Amino acid sequence: MYNKSTADFMSNASIWSTIRFVLIILILVSVSITFVRTVVYQDFEMIEDTP
Amino acid sequence: MFWKIFQTENLLLCADAVPNVLNFFDTTVAPPLLFYSYIPILLITVFFATLVLFKDKFSFLSKLLFLVAFSFAMWILNVLIQWTAVHASVVYFAWQLTALFEISVYLFSFYFVYHFTYRAPMQNFLKASLLVLALPVIVLLPTVFNMEAFDLVYCEAFLGRLWDYIYAMESIIIFLILYLGFKGYKIAKARGDRKSFLLLITGTFFFLLTFFLSNFIGEITRVYEFNLVGPIGAVLFFTLLTYNIVRFKMFKLKILGVQALVVALWILVFGLLFVHTLSLVQTIVIITLTLITVVGYLLIRGFDREVRQREEITLLAHDLQKANARLKELDKQKTEFVSLASHQLRGPITAINGYVGMILAGEYGEVINQDAKDALKKVQIAGKDLGVLVGDYLDVTRIELGRMSYTFTDVSLAQIAREVFDQMLPVTEHANLALSKDISEEEIIVHADANKIKQVMLNLVDNAVKYTPNGSIVIGVKKVGSKVQFSVTDTGTGMSQKVLESIFEKFVRAPGAQRINSSGTGLGLFVARKIITEHKGRIWAESAGEGKGSTFLFEIEVLA
Numbered sequence: 001m002y003n004k005s006t007a008d009f010m011s012n013a014s015i016w017s018t019i020r021f022v023l024i025i026l027i028l029v030s031v032s033i034t035f036v037r038t039v040v041y042q043d044f045e046m047i048e049d050t051p
Numbered sequence: 052m053f054w055k056i057f058q059t060e061n062l063l064l065c066a067d068a069v070p071n072v073l074n075f076f077d078t079t080v081a082p083p084l085l086f087y088s089y090i091p092i093l094l095i096t097v098f099f100a101t102l103v104l105f106k107d108k109f110s111f112l113s114k115l116l117f118l119v120a121f122s123f124a125m126w127i128l129n130v131l132i133q134w135t136a137v138h139a140s141v142v143y144f145a146w147q148l149t150a151l152f153e154i155s156v157y158l159f160s161f162y163f164v165y166h167f168t169y170r171a172p173m174q175n176f177l178k179a180s181l182l183v184l185a186l187p188v189i190v191l192l193p194t195v196f197n198m199e200a201f202d203l204v205y206c207e208a209f210l211g212r213l214w215d216y217i218y219a220m221e222s223i224i225i226f227l228i229l230y231l232g233f234k235g236y237k238i239a240k241a242r243g244d245r246k247s248f249l250l251l252i253t254g255t256f257f258f259l260l261t262f263f264l265s266n267f268i269g270e271i272t273r274v275y276e277f278n279l280v281g282p283i284g285a286v287l288f289f290t291l292l293t294y295n296i297v298r299f300k301m302f303k304l305k306i307l308g309v310q311a312l313v314v315a316l317w318i319l320v321f322g323l324l325f326v327h328t329l330s331l332v333q334t335i336v337i338i339t340l341t342l343i344t345v346v347g348y349l350l351i352r353g354f355d356r357e358v359r360q361r362e363e364i365t366l367l368a369h370d371l372q373k374a375n376a377r378l379k380e381l382d383k384q385k386t387e388f389v390s391l392a393s394h395q396l397r398g399p400i401t402a403i404n405g406y407v408g409m410i411l412a413g414e415y416g417e418v419i420n421q422d423a424k425d426a427l428k429k430v431q432i433a434g435k436d437l438g439v440l441v442g443d444y445l446d447v448t449r450i451e452l453g454r455m456s457y458t459f460t461d462v463s464l465a466q467i468a469r470e471v472f473d474q475m476l477p478v479t480e481h482a483n484l485a486l487s488k489d490i491s492e493e494e495i496i497v498h499a500d501a502n503k504i505k506q507v508m509l510n511l512v513d514n515a516v517k518y519t520p521n522g523s524i525v526i527g528v529k530k531v532g533s534k535v536q537f538s539v540t541d542t543g544t545g546m547s548q549k550v551l552e553s554i555f556e557k558f559v560r561a562p563g564a565q566r567i568n569s570s571g572t573g574l575g576l577f578v579a580r581k582i583i584t585e586h587k588g589r590i591w592a593e594s595a596g597e598g599k600g601s602t603f604l605f606e607i608e609v610l611a
Contacts, residue, residue, distance in 0.1 A: 016175075016178075019182065023182070023189075026189055026190075027151070027189055030151075030189050030190065030192040030193060031148065031151070031192065033192075033193040034144065034147050034148070034192050034193040035144060037193055038140050038143050038144040038147060038193075039140045039141060039144050042063065042139075042140045044140075044143055044198070044200065044201055045195075045199065045200035045201065046063070046139065046200065046201050046202075046203050047200050047201065047202050047203065047204075047209075048203050048204060
């Protein structure tokens, strides 16, 4: 799985900056979806009686 | 759709929650100690990490520490919202975000310790693995895997299956840090920062362990007051970091301990204003006293060490001063000795040169044997070289002892140059070189020591003869503005820019000069510069490069 070409690919600095960028976007999207679902639409299960 | 969040009446309230701050928070629900433990820790953490970041000029290690502190601060802020917010959806949102901040604290802490251990960027494979570990948390954040449901009565969320994964990941990272501690110990020992490394590993390990246990136990028992214990680990972490900084000058900081203590004390005392019960006051005073005792002790020890070091430096400086004075004295004695020796040598040399000259001139009868004649000629040349050498040494010692005397009179520089030309003509002819002059007809009068100026000119022309294997030499004198310029241009060996810059220094000779002129000392040009400087003039050399000839020039002020 982790052969030389993978190593070459991953040692490329621009690859890491791209990965970082994608990761930040992914986090922002994930948090936004969470916010919209929870706060805006209140789309979550609410329990009145603690089991 | 987004405006809905500002219409708080649309949002469901938690049971019994009465908003008393900004229509959003209910501060009466949370335990009073929450504000006292969380808010100061949040402020100290952020302050400390920012200070390190700026003082360590954004080094990679300080950036990582900042990321740890920032994630932790966000986690604390998030928990504060969970405790105090009154609207179910807001509290639930905060609960959902916990996962993100929590894994950031662990991942960045691991990266921080890794970097401190190896002082090198993390291996790509390991970096990619951390990324893969974090991905499920990011992707599953909005789903029921993160939070399953919300209990409106207790205003608490039920954790999803993702949290099994998170707790497993957190415990793996804690073990990895422990593993790094064992593995990195040898590296740190070899590097010489064993103690600093141990403190950092211990600090991080206990920080993450208390953080993990308090969250985990709080979660299992659903007694969230356990969470309050968690940040105590952070206090330990930052206290050890402070000690590291004060003791081992980590992050290139020195006084940070004092600043951290002052800020911490300020926050602790300020916090007292908001506490009303006696037991809480006592708790806070105990925390404050502990902090003062620990950090204060460390600071006093650090201060003692500084004072001792300063005393040692003062003593060393005193010794150095004494040694310096002694060296100066020795140097003076050496110069005196060289001066005396040179002076004593001059007499015998003059006698040798005189008598050899007389023998060769046939004053004591014709020298018939040709071999004997050649040998005498060699003695004459060597005697002259020795005379020049001793003369140079004597000049240098005079200069260094400040005993060089000058007799300034009004003289014609052009006239001196002509005399030099006449004197050097036989020498150049003997060396098969063409000597020509480009001397101004006008008599240019300067206020100078004629003998010394002549000595400089002779030295420059003599050098040109020695370093010109074949070709020509031109002696020039011309008026340039208010100054008169003397120049000797040759078609000789020339020199590089680097040599040009240092050629007038004492004992400096051009590379290869020894091969061409073995009797040179590297003092002639030094003496020449000193003499011209005494005449308030300037001396320098120009050359287009090695093998391209050179020009030596000096200029002095013309008498108005």
